[in-house]
Amino acid sequence: MQQATNTKWLNRMVFAGTLLTASISTIASAAVLTSTKPLGFIASAITDGVTTTEVLLPDGASPHDYALRPSDVQKIRSADLVIWIGPDMEAFLTKPLQQVDEKKKIQLAELKSVKPLLSQGNVDHDHDHESHDADKHEDHDEHDHHHGSVDMHIWMSPEIAKQSAIAIHDKLLELMPQNKDKLDANLEQFEQQLKQTKANIANIMHPLRGKGYFVFHDAYGYFEKTFGLTQSGHFTVNPEIQPGAQRLHNIRTQLVEHKAVCVFAEPQFQPAVINAVAQGTNVRTGTLDPLGSNIMLGKDSYMRFLTQLSQQFTSCLE
Structure with missing residues (x-):
């Protein structure tokens, strides 16, 4: 009888231990999911x-036209x-995130610390007059993420990145207060590294x-403003809308008039029009990667992203 009681007690302890282990495992594997x-x-x-930390969009995908x-x-x-940034950048996330508890999501563009740092996007009317093909302009309003409005490429701003990091730190502190020391140390290191990288x-x-x-794609305004670069112009505000013949003619004229040194394409969008426009001029062609597609996630990855972008600018402009 005593042996049976001991066996039951032992089984209960093992079961309780299993639940505790599962609970700890769940906490340890808790994932932060970012849109890009x-x-x-x-x-x-x-x-x-x-x-x-996991990323929702696979490498090579664009937040402008992604389908969940x-x-x-x-x-x-x-x-x-x-x-995520917000519906003006990732329209495809608007409905799914309506089902997510407010405590479990951060909309960066709506943060009080970020709003004063937002810049107006460039208004680009040229493509409105080029082509009225239905297939080119379908869903235009949904995807044109800063057509005369706010520039939502906020990760290009080191200062907004800093405010975003603080917000992520604070939210994780609410969700997992037992990790306060590590979260505090990570934020402090991020801020120090960011200052040095800048x-x-x-x-x-x-x-x-x-x-x-x-x-090619008007995505670099915050980076340019931070580091004093002088963009002469862009091919398109929305990379899903290809510039038409009139627009390309205007750009080619401006390349000569502005004595532009370089024309930049992107890994996600390598239109032949860039080479065609630069052909016969002294303008060099380069590539800018606004999504850091070849960089692995890690504690130093944002610093590597900013540094890589600066090197891509330098390699063509020097």
């Missing part, structure tokens, strides 16, 4: 050694924290000030 990779760079610096898969919806529902890039960029260039 650059946000993942910022988040992974804060989550380092605390929890995991069922597995993506499941990731959104199961994540402990979802970080200083390094400022030195690199200084000789490039005043050199004109064109970008």
